[in-house]
Amino acid sequence: MITINDIAKLAGVSRTTVSRVINNSGYISEKSRKRVMDAIAETGFVPSQHAKSLRTKQTKIIGVILPKISTDTSSRTVDGMTEVFEAQGYQILLTRTNLDREKEIEHLRLLQNRQVDGIILIATNTSQELVDEIKDSKVPVVVVGQEIHDVPSIIFDDYAAARHMTQLMIEKGRRHIGYIGVDEEDRSVGVLRKQGYTDAMAAHGLHMEDAWIQKGDFSIDSGYAAMERMMLASYERLDAVFAATDRMGLGAWKYLKRHGFDIPGDIAVVGIGASETSHFIDPALTTIEYAHAQAGRESALVMLQVLQDEKEFCDKKVLDFNLVERDSL
Amino acid sequence: MITINDIAKLAGVSRTTVSRVINNSGYISEKSRKRVMDAIAETGFVPSQHAKSLRTKQTKIIGVILPKISTDTSSRTVDGMTEVFEAQGYQILLTRTNLDREKEIEHLRLLQNRQVDGIILIATNTSQELVDEIKDSKVPVVVVGQEIHDVPSIIFDDYAAARHMTQLMIEKGRRHIGYIGVDEEDRSVGVLRKQGYTDAMAAHGLHMEDAWIQKGDFSIDSGYAAMERMMLASYERLDAVFAATDRMGLGAWKYLKRHGFDIPGDIAVVGIGASETSHFIDPALTTIEYAHAQAGRESALVMLQVLQDEKEFCDKKVLDFNLVERDSL
DNA sequence: CTGAAAGCGCTTACAG
DNA sequence: CTGAAAGCGCTTACAG
Missing domain, CATH: 1.10.260.40 (lambda repressor-like DNA-binding domains)
Structure with missing residues (x-):
């Protein structure tokens, strides 16, 4: 050497x-x-970057923790981050948790060992352990997707988005609206989106059967299964279903198509996420577009800011959403 | 500290x-x-990992260079790599080139500065400069997607796949088959796939008009535009089009649908890649599935092997492909 | 404008 | 079973 x-x-x-x-x-x-x-x-x-880092205590590497690599959400977010980090000479160390909560914590530790300058966490829960681990971190942490008190967070207004979408369905005359959500440990997707739905329903005095509220695990297949359970168990005839994510919506859509339902004639299907596939299917999915690339960019910007000013930047940043009306409603 | x-x-x-x-x-x-x-x-x-690395000359970090982050191909490949690296305590430093050839070389250098233990390059060309840079590398390099002489490579049999697909179209009675390819600097996608197509056509004595062969840049939009040019410029009526990638195929598909063509009645559309979207559209795209996750896994395995044995492992590994017949042909 | 020297936080023969 | 010492490849006051 x-x-x-x-x-x-x-x-x-x-x-x-x-x-x-x-x-x-x-x-x-x-x-x-x-x-x-x-x-x-x-x-x-x-x-040698190591010798240099040993002296300067700076690595110009940012650790990124993602739930899944191969989803539109993740890749768009990472794409946005890369854009701003690259221009500043930072690089990205990538880890994934496969939606395992323990791994979020494990990776948080591992990345600190690697002496990254900062960590961006695309979070899927807000458990106390996770919060503690973040607070204990020696390097700045920026969270995307969940709001964590006292930690800089980039989030979407999940409640408003879901409420808005539910409202739209009601305005279009739908009354029997089912919902496919996820586990409530995920505050943004599991709690807030669901609440947007239930609140909008309640505000209009609409009744919800228990069987109308089902859970999936973000995957397409789980959306399919949830839809199936809903159809089999519900007493009244549904005329719409709202999936908390496009992937699960796709699963529901697939179930309905396969079983001969007319979308949106018999039943409407909507989602959140504006995934690429949602645009190409027929009928195309009505959905809500989140600016994931922007979330990535913002998170990188916030990180850079924290890194430079050393001052604790504890704000949260709420990003806009955008209703994409297509043909499935 | x-x-x-x-x-x-x-x-x-x-x-x-x-x-x-x-x-x-x-x-x-x-x-x-x-x-x-x-x-x-x-x-x-x-x-401190840095102090440790400074002594041991080992970082347990593998640099990965990708053309694009947000495509099915990339994310599946990275997913596969992560799977094997994670189990061995390695982490991944990610960089993207946005299909810029210069950046492939630049990142190759940058990653060596970072003292990664090895580099996996998802290559989009085989230029002499790139080859030289790889040969000069101080750390082992494994290439995915292109065959580079004397460098361990994981590749797909692009020629056979394309030829096979073209053959299938011919067997199904198609005679006027257009092709949407990419720049020939990309040997795997630009040269080999095209050759598979032209050879199969020639073998059956089928004529090809110049206007039938168009180029895109991997994007959906470029597929749309290529399809448009083809339809406008071709003298004889096409009855099929073969896109070198699903994304471009999707663009072509969109053009044809929007202009009222019946797929596959008037014209068949096929691609390569088995992207998620290709499965959900109606008619679903007939395509070829590449085992990208496996390519990722194999590349990681080869890297680990090279790292451990220190011996030069110069083989290439050709992965299988799998025809997925659906409704667009 | 330039250099000698200390020190960053570890690991690893070597000697005991 | 344990420790003193050298050294990995850099940067950074400090002195000139």
Whole structure:
């Protein structure tokens, strides 16, 4: 391995000088600079980031914890983050939890070992353990998708979005509206979206059967199964179903198509997420678009800010949503 | 920051001893171990990975270079890699090139600075510069998606897949078959798939008009535009179109639907990739499934092997493909 | 404009 | 079973 010492020797200067030209800091004569540059070019020397980090306590690496890699939500978010980090010379260390809550905590620890400068967590719950772990973190943490008190968070207005969507269905004359949600440990998706739905229903004096509220696990298949349970168990005839995520909505959609229902004639299907697939199916899914790429960008921006100012930036940032009316309602 | 020295002091032992218990190496009395463990628990000490890497020359981080983050191909591949790396305690440093060839080279360099243990490159070209850069790399490189001589590569049999698909169209009675490809700098997708198509056509003595062969840039929109050009410029009536990727196929499909063509009655559309969306559209896209997750897993396995044996593992591995017949042909 | 020296937090022969 | 010491490759006051 070739080191700064080799370059110093080759260029006939001290390693201090080499360090200066590498980092472009302090005064340096043109002559020295050139000799060092030549030596570097000749040898293909690249400075060791570890030695550097050991001194400077800075790695220019941001750890990112995601629930799943292969979903539209994750990839759009990461895409947005990459955009701003790249321009600042930061890189991203990626880990996934596969929706395992324990792993969120485990990865939070692991990433600190890696001495990342900061951690962005796409969170799926707000358990006390998680909160404690975040608060104990030696490096700044920014959370996306869940609101955590005293921690900078980028969130969407899940309650308003779900309420808005439910309202829309009611305005369009739907009365018997089912709901496919997720576990309530996920506050944003499991609690707030559901509440938006139930509140809107209640506000209009609409009754909900127990069987109308089903749970999935974010997957397409679970949406399919939830839809099936709903149809089999419900006493009154449903005329609409609201899935908390597009993927589960897709599953419901598939079940209904396969069983000969007319969408939206017999029953409407709507989701949240504006996934790519939701746009191409026929009838195309009415859904709500979240600006995931923007959430990624914002989270990166906030991280950069915290990193620079050192001051605790504890705000939350609520991003807009956008109703995408298509043909399934 | 709390360091190994603090622990040593607290536990009343030398830092050598602390190092031993951290790494579980060498003999150690139960008494010493316990005192060190207690001190660690009490302080929440985590060893600096940088200091460690500086000594051991090992980081347990693998750099991954992707063209795009938010595509099914990338996310499935990364998902597969993560699966095997995670079990071995490796983590992934992610970078994307946005299909910019220069960035592939730039990131190759950047990642070496980061002192990653190895680099997995999802390549989109096989230019001499890229090959040179790979050969110069100080850390092992594994390539996915392109075959590069003397570098371990995980590839798909693009030629056979495309030829097979074209054959199928011909067997089904199609004679006027258009093709939407990509730039030929991409050997796998741009050259081999196209050749599979032209060879199959030629083998059956089928004529191809110039206008039948169009290029896109992997995006859905580019597929749409290519389809449009093809329809406008071609003299004879097409009865099928083969897109080199599902995304472009989706674009073509959209164009045809929007312009009132019956798929597959008037014209068949097929692709390669088995993207999620391709399955849900109506008519569902006939396509070829590549085992991307497996490619990810294999690439990780090969990397681990190279890392352990230190011996140059220069084989290429060709993964199977799988025809998925649906309704668009 | 330049260099000698200390130090970042670890690991690893070596000696006991 | 344990510790003193050297060294990994850098950066950064400090002195000149």
